[in-house]
Amino acid sequence: QVQLIESGGGLVQAGGSLRLSCEASGRTFSTYSMGWFRQAPGKEREFVATIGWTADNTLYTDSVKGRFTISRDNAKNSMYLQMNSLKPEDTAVYYCATSSYLMATMSTEYDRWGQGTQVTVSS
Numbered sequence: 001q002v003q004l005i006e007s008g009g010g011l012v013q014a015g016g017s018l019r020l021s022c023e024a025s026g027r028t029f030s031t032y033s034m035g036w037f038r039q040a041p042g043k044e045r046e047f048v049a050t051i052g053w054t055a056d057n058t059l060y061t062d063s064v065k066g067r068f069t070i071s072r073d074n075a076k077n078s079m080y081l082q083m084n085s086l087k088p089e090d091t092a093v094y095y096c097a098t099s100s101y102l103m104a105t106m107s108t109e110y111d112r113w114g115q116g117t118q119v120t121v122s123s
Helices: none
Strands: 003-007 010-013 018-025 033-039 046-051 058-060 068-073 078-083 092-099 110-113 117-122
Touching (some): 003 092, 003 110, 018 092, 018 117, 033 068, 046 068
Antiparallel strands (some): 018 078, 068 078
16 A cells, blocks of 8 residues: 655745655555645645656646646656745645646546645735
8 A cells, every 4th residue: 555755844934835745655655646736724635747657748737837746756656846925825734646647637536545744924
């Protein structure tokens, strides 16, 4: 059974950067797409970005395009989210997840989830 562990969250000022990591264990990591979602207080969980199993395919929600970069290192069973030019509206708990689908943007298309890491951006 796959386990996902996120790390790298924290408190940062607007305009700053953070790099989130997601480490997977217990599964053939390289055969699955991976994604990042986030959930702000009082809001539904929303799609942020996804990356295919070979990392050739990536997709971002419009609000993070040009600021966030998703990547993965299959040799390390890890996925990353580099977040630059952070805004207060990026404040949320960020979750990583696995999917058998390519370019999946709906949470129902993901079958394994991490526990989440808090990102707080102050104005």
